[in-house]
Each structure stands twice: as C-alpha cells, then as structure tokens.
Amino acid sequence: MPELPEVETTRRKIEPLLRGRVIANVEHDAPHRYRDTHLSVGRRVAGLSRRGKYLMLQLAPADAAAADPHDLEFIVHLGMTGGFRLEPGQHTRVTLTLEPDDTGEGQQLFFNDPRRFGKMAVVRPGDYAGMPTLAAMGPEPLSDDFTEADFVRLARGAGAVKPWLLSQKPVSGVGNIYADESLWQAQIHPAQTRLTPAEGNRLYAAIREVMARAVEAGGSSLGSGVGNYRQHDGVSGLFQLEHHVYGQAGQPCPRCGTDIVKTVLAQRGTHFCPRCQMLKERSKGQTA
Structure with missing residues (x-):
C-alpha cells in the first residue's frame, strides 16, 4: 500500500500538472467509491497538499460567476494499488480531464487501481465525517507539530507498538513498510508495549529519519506486478534498496547478522530481528 x-x-510529481488548471470532466463507473466527483467539474485546482496517506486537491471556483462560490476539497486515497498515470491502461478506474491551458493544450490523468481499494470524494474543506481515519489523524512526522515530548508521553501508555503506529493516531502516514523499518532502527520489538522514555525517544528519531530518507528516495517500489507503486511517469522509487528488514525474511540482520524473521501481528506481515529487537516483559505501569 x-x-x-x-x-x-505522487503529490510532488503531479502538482505541476494540476495547479491552476480547471477540471473539465471526471469519468468513472463507481459512484459509491468515487463520491461526488462531479462537483469538481468547472473548478480550478488552487493547490495540491497531502495529509498522511491522503492527497487533497484544493478546488476554487474558476470564475466569479460560479453557481457555487465555495471552495471544495478533492480527497484521494490510493488504496493498496492505486496510482496516477499519463496513459490509460487495463486497470484505469478514473479519467481526470483538464481544460486546455493558455497554450491550448489539454491534459488527462488516469487513476489506475488493479485491486479497486482506492477512493475519492469531493467535500467541503475539513468535512471529513465520512473519513474517520483522516478526521482523527495524528501529526505529520516531518512537521513541527510532531513533537518528541508528546510522542514519548503517548508511547508510555501504548499497547503493541506496531499496531499503535498503524492506527495513524500517534503520527500520520506510517504504514507497514515504514513501521517495520523504524522499529528496526530504534531496536524495538513490533509487539512491545508501554515504551520507556528512552525507547520512545529512539522511535521518534527513527520515524523522522526513515520517513525523510524514503521521501528523498521517491518511496519504495516492490516487485514488478501491475499493482506495485510507480510514479505517474512509470519511474520506480528507490527506497526498497535501503530496506533493512521489510521483505528481508531469512536474510542476515545488517546490524547483528541474525536472520530476519517474518511473523503476523494484527493481521499484518511484520519483519524484525529477534536479537536486536527482543520483546521485553513489563508489568503494568513499568516504563522505567
């Protein structure tokens, strides 16, 4: 995912294609999955931001005579296999057509999604009642809002740390890959509960470092299947070349040489080093 x-x-790559352009049409055949997208037609894309794993197009009226003068947000969740492309394909689910720009050139973007878990919705800005994960999402890991003190405090009362991270409540955008990589770097077992302050400090630093490196590398592209992540122009991410544990089951830990183990935790495949990331028993309230 x-x-x-x-x-x-994805945001950085497609923003230059969308910013300032007017949406001419949105075509799809699944209104239950792509809700109220018709409301975006005739709107200008004023900006493209991101919150956690969600893309958010800011839509403004294209002219002062618009029937609805209010701004809107076009929310996109890529799901497990979704991504934008410059050409249509076998698994194209949504076609976004833009009006011609000043040079007379039009533009189309195609949302491909083999497994059909991606979703879209056009809403009033901040109206996320139908998107509870987005509404309750924690701070961005690379922002000033993600503070070490708050994270360490919350981690002291957390249950199993990996599912806690995946909930998106302590910090946004951390999924299966980057939870495993961050926990390995911090030397914390994925099922560890009630992190000590020292563990919380290490994990906070690891999340920020891993996320920054992964963004710089363009994300992770795994395998060669049609549903694997690629940038809109087909270019692969490169962070998979830096994975220490994710997808490395049976390979030696880069830190200690012990074979990496894969298990299932909260129904998610989970990778860790059994030596570097030993599970520590703690009595209730023990966080020293």
Whole structure:
C-alpha cells in the first residue's frame, strides 16, 4: 500500500500538472467509491497538499460567476494499488480531464487501481465525517507539530507498538513498510508495549529519519506486478534498496547478522530481528 513517502512523491510529481488548471470532466463507473466527483467539474485546482496517506486537491471556483462560490476539497486515497498515470491502461478506474491551458493544450490523468481499494470524494474543506481515519489523524512526522515530548508521553501508555503506529493516531502516514523499518532502527520489538522514555525517544528519531530518507528516495517500489507503486511517469522509487528488514525474511540482520524473521501481528506481515529487537516483559505501569 502506498504510504506517506509514496503519496508525497505522487503529490510532488503531479502538482505541476494540476495547479491552476480547471477540471473539465471526471469519468468513472463507481459512484459509491468515487463520491461526488462531479462537483469538481468547472473548478480550478488552487493547490495540491497531502495529509498522511491522503492527497487533497484544493478546488476554487474558476470564475466569479460560479453557481457555487465555495471552495471544495478533492480527497484521494490510493488504496493498496492505486496510482496516477499519463496513459490509460487495463486497470484505469478514473479519467481526470483538464481544460486546455493558455497554450491550448489539454491534459488527462488516469487513476489506475488493479485491486479497486482506492477512493475519492469531493467535500467541503475539513468535512471529513465520512473519513474517520483522516478526521482523527495524528501529526505529520516531518512537521513541527510532531513533537518528541508528546510522542514519548503517548508511547508510555501504548499497547503493541506496531499496531499503535498503524492506527495513524500517534503520527500520520506510517504504514507497514515504514513501521517495520523504524522499529528496526530504534531496536524495538513490533509487539512491545508501554515504551520507556528512552525507547520512545529512539522511535521518534527513527520515524523522522526513515520517513525523510524514503521521501528523498521517491518511496519504495516492490516487485514488478501491475499493482506495485510507480510514479505517474512509470519511474520506480528507490527506497526498497535501503530496506533493512521489510521483505528481508531469512536474510542476515545488517546490524547483528541474525536472520530476519517474518511473523503476523494484527493481521499484518511484520519483519524484525529477534536479537536486536527482543520483546521485553513489563508489568503494568513499568516504563522505567
């Protein structure tokens, strides 16, 4: 599933294609999955931002005579296999057509999604009642809002740390890949509960470092299947070349040489080093 680094890379790549352009048409055949997209037609894309794993197009009226003068947001969740392309394909689910620009050139973007888990919705800005994960999402990991003190405090009362991270509540955008990589770097078992302050400090630093490196590398592209993440022009991310544990089951840990283990935690495949990331028993309230 595309996580923050992949979604941020997508945002950076397609923003120049969308900013300032007027949406001429949105075509699809699944109104239950792509809700109220018709409301975006005739609107100008004023900007393109990201929140966690969500893309957010800011839509403004294209002219002062618009029937509805209010701004809107076009929310996109890529799901497990979604991504934008410059050409249509076998798994194109949504076609976004833009009006010609000043040079007379039109533009189309195609949302491909083999497994059909991606979603879109056009809403009033901040109206996320139908998107509870987005509404309750924690701070961005690379922003000033993500503070070490708050994270360490919350981690002291957390249950199993990996599912806690995947909930998106302590920090946004961390999914399966980057949870495993951050926990390995911080030397914390994915099922560890009630992190000590020292563990919380290490994990905070690891999340920020791993996310920054992954964004710089353009995210992770795994395998060669049609549903694997690629940038809109087909270019692969490169962070998979830096994975220490994710997808490395049976390979030696880069830190200690012990074979990496894959298990299932909260129904998610989970990779860790059994030596570097030993599970520590703690009595209730023990966080020293």
